[in-house]
Amino acid sequence: xxxxxxxxxxxxxxxxxxxxxxxxxxxxxxxxxxxxxxxxxxxxxxxxxxxxxxxxxxxxxxxxxxxxxxxxxxxxxxxxxxxxxxxxxxxxxxxxxxxxxxxxxxxxxxxxxxxxxxxxxxxxxxxxxxxxxxxxxxxxxxxxxxxxxxxxxxxxxxxxxxxxxxxxxxxxxxxxxxxxxxxxxxxxxxxxxxxxxxxxxxxxxxxxxxxxxxxxxxxxxxxxxxxxxxxxxxxx
Numbered sequence: 001x002x003x004x005x006x007x008x009x010x011x012x013x014x015x016x017x018x019x020x021x022x023x024x025x026x027x028x029x030x031x032x033x034x035x036x037x038x039x040x041x042x043x044x045x046x047x048x049x050x051x052x053x054x055x056x057x058x059x060x061x062x063x064x065x066x067x068x069x070x071x072x073x074x075x076x077x078x079x080x081x082x083x084x085x086x087x088x089x090x091x092x093x094x095x096x097x098x099x100x101x102x103x104x105x106x107x108x109x110x111x112x113x114x115x116x117x118x119x120x121x122x123x124x125x126x127x128x129x130x131x132x133x134x135x136x137x138x139x140x141x142x143x144x145x146x147x148x149x150x151x152x153x154x155x156x157x158x159x160x161x162x163x164x165x166x167x168x169x170x171x172x173x174x175x176x177x178x179x180x181x182x183x184x185x186x187x188x189x190x191x192x193x194x195x196x197x198x199x200x201x202x203x204x205x206x207x208x209x210x211x212x213x214x215x216x217x218x219x220x221x222x223x224x225x226x227x228x229x230x231x232x233x234x235x236x
Contacts, residue, residue, distance in 0.1 A: 008038040008061055008112060015085035019059065020136065023128035031118065038112045047103040047111055048089060054099060056115040058088040063109020064171060064182055067101045068191070078191040080143065081106075081170045090136060093119070106182060154233065159193035160203045161232035164213065164220060166192065179221045207231065 010029045016022055024032065038061060041047055047058060050070060060082055067080040067088065079101055082088055092099045093116055105111075123130050154162070164180070171182040190200035204220075207213045212228050214221040222228055 008036075008110065009033050010036075013061065015061065019085040020087055020129065020132035021059070023126065023132060024122070028122055028126065032114060032122075035118045036112050036114045038110060041105040041109050041111055043105055043107050045105050047105065048099055050099050050102040052099055054089050054093040054116070056113050057090055057093055057119045058103070059112045059114060060084055060086050060088070061110040061112050063111070064106040065103050065109060065111075066106050066188065067103050069101045076191045077194060078188060079147065080140075081166065081192075083170055087136070090133060091140065094123070094133070106184065106188075156193065156195050156199055157203050157206065157231060158233045159195065160189065160200060161207065161212075161228050162234060163189055163192040164222065164228060165232055165234070167220075168222065173222075176221075178223065179216070179219050183218045184220075185218055 010016060010021060010024070010033045011026070013019075021029070021032070041063070047065065048054070050068075062084055065082040065086075065088065066078050067082065068076045068078050071077055082103075088103055089099065091097070123133060167180050167182055167184065171180060173179060174181045186201050186204070187197045189204070190197045193200060195203075204213070204215060207228070208215055210227070210231075212222070212224045212231060214223055
């Protein structure tokens with residue numbers, strides 16, 4: 001389903017100032033708005049597929065997205081969580097490479113597609129945009145290094161706790177200030193932490209028994225934030 005409304009106009013987008021496109025001038029913003037297309041992806045829909053060639057850049061107007069890689073055993077590994085204002089697919093596009101991961105909507109999401117014929121010339125002619133993209137690459141490398149260290153050196157409990165903190169960081173809390181604002185399955189939590197579904201479930205119940213979290217279906221409430229941070233061992 002394609003859409004076009006005020007919210008998908010780059011100049012009027014409420015998330016513009018947290019995206020890499022906050023450095024575009026009025027003309028560049030108008031050009032991007034006129035050339036891009038926007039589509040609603042239902043929960044579970046694939047946005048792009050690992051191993052395929054990119055033809056442009058994806059920007060999240062609203063919603064939540066998981067980026068995944070498939071292991072040699074066919075198991076999914078969640079390598080990144082994206083939300084409003086985030087861009088996806090830039091590494092493959094700028095590297096003239098195939099996508100190294102797939103993207104799926106975690107909830108109904110509005111995603112804008114910017115053709116490479118529009119995006120690449122802007123990177124070449126706008127130094128501020130180019131620097132923003134460099135920062136994205138830097139952040140991506142940092143996340144990759146942290147993930148490698150976590151999987152290699154942290155216990156499953158630490159990785160599960162770290163995954164919950166990541167979900168909170170990316171998506172925040174609901175209005176009650178304690179329930180993480182995303183609906184996520186136990187399998188997906190396991191795929192964030194790099195473990196099996198059974199082990200993830202056992203660890204989540206352990207954290208619940210310790211009164212650190214509460215499990216409410218596919219929602220998770222953080223009852224003791226400081227204890228969850230301690231359980232993650234992030235700052236020791």
